[in-house]
Amino acid sequence: MKPIKVGLLGLGTVGIGVVRIVEGNQEDLSSQVGSPIIIEKIAVNNCEKERDIYVDPAKLTENPWDVIRNPEIDVIVEVMGGVEETKAYILEALERGKHIVTANKDLMALYGSEILAKAQENQCDVFYEASVAGGIPIIRTLIEGFSSDRILKIMGIVNGTTNFILTKMSKEGASYDDVLEEAKRLGYAESDPTSDVEGIDAARKMTILGTLGFRTNVELDDVSVRGISQVTKEDIAYAKRLGYEMKLLGIADCEDEHISISVQPTMVRRNHPIASVNGVFNAVYVYGQAVGETMFYGAGAGSMPTATSVVSDLIAVIKNLKLGVNGLKAIVPYKVKKLKNDKQIKYKNFILLHVEDKAGVLAQITQAFAQFDVSLESVVQQPNEHNPFAEIIIVTHDVSKDSMNKVLEHFEGLSVIRTIKSVYRVEG
Numbered sequence: 001m002k003p004i005k006v007g008l009l010g011l012g013t014v015g016i017g018v019v020r021i022v023e024g025n026q027e028d029l030s031s032q033v034g035s036p037i038i039i040e041k042i043a044v045n046n047c048e049k050e051r052d053i054y055v056d057p058a059k060l061t062e063n064p065w066d067v068i069r070n071p072e073i074d075v076i077v078e079v080m081g082g083v084e085e086t087k088a089y090i091l092e093a094l095e096r097g098k099h100i101v102t103a104n105k106d107l108m109a110l111y112g113s114e115i116l117a118k119a120q121e122n123q124c125d126v127f128y129e130a131s132v133a134g135g136i137p138i139i140r141t142l143i144e145g146f147s148s149d150r151i152l153k154i155m156g157i158v159n160g161t162t163n164f165i166l167t168k169m170s171k172e173g174a175s176y177d178d179v180l181e182e183a184k185r186l187g188y189a190e191s192d193p194t195s196d197v198e199g200i201d202a203a204r205k206m207t208i209l210g211t212l213g214f215r216t217n218v219e220l221d222d223v224s225v226r227g228i229s230q231v232t233k234e235d236i237a238y239a240k241r242l243g244y245e246m247k248l249l250g251i252a253d254c255e256d257e258h259i260s261i262s263v264q265p266t267m268v269r270r271n272h273p274i275a276s277v278n279g280v281f282n283a284v285y286v287y288g289q290a291v292g293e294t295m296f297y298g299a300g301a302g303s304m305p306t307a308t309s310v311v312s313d314l315i316a317v318i319k320n321l322k323l324g325v326n327g328l329k330a331i332v333p334y335k336v337k338k339l340k341n342d343k344q345i346k347y348k349n350f351i352l353l354h355v356e357d358k359a360g361v362l363a364q365i366t367q368a369f370a371q372f373d374v375s376l377e378s379v380v381q382q383p384n385e386h387n388p389f390a391e392i393i394i395v396t397h398d399v400s401k402d403s404m405n406k407v408l409e410h411f412e413g414l415s416v417i418r419t420i421k422s423v424y425r426v427e428g
């Protein structure tokens with residue numbers, strides 16, 4: 001049996017997991033595909049670096065082109081990250097007829113359509129299951145499992161680092177900075193963790209999920225993004241007191257063929273299944289017109305869970321190779337994209353205000369909501385224990401983003417409001 005030769009770009013957190021699974025499960029994997037699988041060459045930044053795994057030094061190179069241009073190699077597994085340089089490697093590999101497995105959501109969110117088009121041109125596979133939600137097979141599920149349905153909503157905790165941080169802040173009262181350091185040490189965070197905490201990583205993943213789920217070409221700029229760096233322990237405590245959990249949620253919905261996609265810290269009603277997803281775990285909730293509610297749960301980051309998705313993709317590529325059907329499954333979004341405007345985007349809001357503690361304040365505030373047609377679910381006014389002002393906690397009904405923005409703008413000019421302390425989306 002002719003072995004299948006794989007070129008690996010990267011031997012970090014995910015790359016090490018890939019080598020462990022390919023070597024550790026060799027017998028089972030090769031039985032599934034009918035050929036031994038050999039990792040032929042591995043590109044790294046520094047061949048001398050000490051690693052948590054032994055690999056034959058002769059396999060290592062500091063030049064990724066040695067992998068891409070190696071005629072022996074059938075499949076490239078890209079787990080090194082990066083965008084522009086990596087795109088050049090991937091495009092040339094495709095031109096050379098090599099199939100691609102990648103965990104790189106940055107690359108797929110920005111250049112997915114170009115890469116998939118190049119793959120089709122060259123009858124190559126490009127699989128990227130690990131790019132969203134680590135070990136959860138959500139991409140295959142959206143493409144294949146929901147092919148018969150119309151997806152109306154995708155809601156996900158798709159960043160493990162931020163869920164790990166919010167969970168530890170909420171359950172253990174830990175400090176944001178300490179937990180972020182821990183997430184870095186555990187290999188969950190991106191090399192630049194700003195993209196985790198500012199919601200950019202989640203936005204990239206939602207771009208991919210939105211494209212596949214709504215079968216239209218969602219771009220990163222279509223996603224409105226807010227991260228967790230401004231979420232305070234006080235906000236988390238308020239959420240808990242009102243029966244919610246604070247989560248960084250990606251929310252994509254489709255109504256009358258118009259879509260909206262956002263990533264933002266969200267107060268999720270405690271009885272919603274996604275509210276109990278903690279730590280580095282991810283979950284993707286999908287609502288289909290026919291199927292109704294579904295949810296997919298698992299580790300969203302880390303070496304072995306992510307490598308599981310990568311190696312499953314590798315197996316899929318090799319099976320296609322054996323059948324001679326590579327390149328047939330590239331998804332081409334076919335619907336014209338229509339984005340909702342701020343009048344069409346509607347959700348519940350939580351607002352915490354610090355206000356003057358005097359007569360008539362509450363009336364002025366509720367009057368402002370009425371003026372902009374924002375209907376309220378609850379309003380609570382209470383003195384602040386340590387300060388000479390009062391707090392007003394408001395939860396709205398579903399209201400348009402446009403109306404809500406007008407209320408907040410109006411509040412900026414109201415002298416009785418000292419500070420608009422927090423505003424969060426509410427789900428459930």
Ligand SMILES: NC(=O)C1=CN([C@@H]2O[C@H](COP(=O)(O)OP(=O)(O)OC[C@H]3O[C@@H](n4cnc5c(N)ncnc54)[C@H](OP(=O)(O)O)[C@@H]3O)[C@@H](O)[C@H]2O)C=CC1
Nearest residue numbers: 010011012013014043044045046079080081103104301302
């Ligand atoms: N970590 C996770 O949980 C997840 C990661 N991903 C994605 O997987 C990819 C890899 O992530 P991760 O393993 O965490 O990253 P790491 O930083 O741990 O590893 C990156 C690897 O790539 C090598 N590398 C980086 N740049 C180059 C280059 N220009 N030339 C040659 N080698 C290079 C590094 O070499 P050296 O070791 O010598 O420095 C290292 O081995 C990223 O796209 C990431 O977003 C996706 C899902 C989960």
Ligand SMILES: N[C@@H](CC=O)C(=O)O
Nearest residue numbers: 159160161188190301
């Ligand atoms: N940094 C990412 C890694 C996986 O994509 C995360 O925390 O989810």
